[in-house]
Amino acid sequence: MTTSPFDNQRDEQLGRLLREQLIGSAPEVFLRRLRRAVAEAEPRSEWDILAGWARPRVMALAVAAGLLLWFGTWVAAGSSPRDPGVMVASLPAHTVLSPQPPAVDEIMSAMMERR
Amino acid sequence: MADAELAQSAARGDSDAFGQLIDRHGLAARRAALAVLRDEDDADDAVQEGMLAAWRAIDRYDPARPFRPWLMRIVVNAALDARRRSRVRQAEPIVDSLESSGLGPDRRAEATLLREKIQAGLAGLPERQRVALVLFDAEGWGHADIAAVLGVPEGTVRSYVFHARRAMRRALGTLAEAMK
Numbered sequence: 151m152t153t154s155p156f157d158n159q160r161d162e163q164l165g166r167l168l169r170e171q172l173i174g175s176a177p178e179v180f181l182r183r184l185r186r187a188v189a190e191a192e193p194r195s196e197w198d199i200l201a202g203w204a205r206p207r208v209m210a211l212a213v214a215a216g217l218l219l220w221f222g223t224w225v226a227a228g229s230s231p232r233d234p235g236v237m238v239a240s241l242p243a244h245t246v247l248s249p250q251p252p253a254v255d256e257i258m259s260a261m262m263e264r265r
Numbered sequence: 266m267a268d269a270e271l272a273q274s275a276a277r278g279d280s281d282a283f284g285q286l287i288d289r290h291g292l293a294a295r296r297a298a299l300a301v302l303r304d305e306d307d308a309d310d311a312v313q314e315g316m317l318a319a320w321r322a323i324d325r326y327d328p329a330r331p332f333r334p335w336l337m338r339i340v341v342n343a344a345l346d347a348r349r350r351s352r353v354r355q356a357e358p359i360v361d362s363l364e365s366s367g368l369g370p371d372r373r374a375e376a377t378l379l380r381e382k383i384q385a386g387l388a389g390l391p392e393r394q395r396v397a398l399v400l401f402d403a404e405g406w407g408h409a410d411i412a413a414v415l416g417v418p419e420g421t422v423r424s425y426v427f428h429a430r431r432a433m434r435r436a437l438g439t440l441a442e443a444m445k
Contacts, residue, residue: 158423160401160402160405161402161430164398164402164403164430164433165402165403165404165405166403167379167383167437168296168300168383168387168398168399168402168403169296169403171380171383171384171387172295172296172299172300172399172403173292173295173296174292174295174296174299174305174308174309175305177292177295180291180292180295180309180312181287181288181291181292183309183313184287184291184312184313184316185284185287185288187313187316187317188280188283188284188287188316188317188320189280189284191317191320191321
């Protein structure tokens with residue numbers, strides 16, 4: 151056995167003793183048992199295999215779609231008109247609320263106030 | 266055929282290819298599981314569970330990496346899970362595996378004594394030290410791989426191996442030298 155427990159090298163002698171001890175009984179029978187268990191396990195269907203193949207590609211597509219959506223939203227927000235539109239707030243309130251069209255004087259006076 | 270090629274065939278549904286991987290790595294997996302569980306039946310069940318898990322997850326194996334650590338990690342985790350589930354069960358002695366055929370009576374007696382001392386030494390180790398020792402010295406794992414499986418820092422694994430070796434040396438005494 152190695153003389154230094156701090157040795158980073160493997161202790162070949164101890165390793166050999168442990169391998170001999172931990173081999174277990176009837177190794178061939180054990181390996182046959184494992185092979186049989188795998189053979190009898192639920193067979194992996196073609197869909198399982200396809201799903202395994204497709205999983206990373208579906209993830210990549212989802213990420214790409216998310217990026218495209220974000221980019222589209224960003225572009226749409228950037229190109230929206232900055233013109234606030236008609237400033238009805240500068241008109242007297244009753245001209246907005248009234249079903250009748252405002253008088254010309256009221257419109258003119260509102261425009262003059264903006265100046 | 267290399268492990269990675271067999272694994273790729275297995276990922277395409279070829280169970281015979283996976284069977285060849287079992288033949289190559291099944292006994293190493295059994296040793297690792299025995300180190301954790303110290304009971305042959307429990308260890309065999311854990312290896313089978315781990316192998317089936319590996320078979321179902323074979324398409325997630327990266328062929329650019331070595332196959333054995335990937336498989337062993339699954340098996341050791343299955344054994345650790347089984348250990349957690351059956352904490353109360355008394356461990357049976359590890360099987361009499363040093364077949365003494367061809368040895369004279371004196372050597373056979375020495376081999377029996379050595380086996381008993383190794384069993385006693387392993388039984389006296391805390392579980393994590395035992396696993397670290399077997400994976401490092403018997404299975405040739407690196408400290409980093411053992412650390413990943415046990416969920417501890419690499420330095421802790423070095424400490425486990427150190428303490429385990431010291432305890433085993435104490436348990437074996439001069440017998441190991443005599444068996445060289």
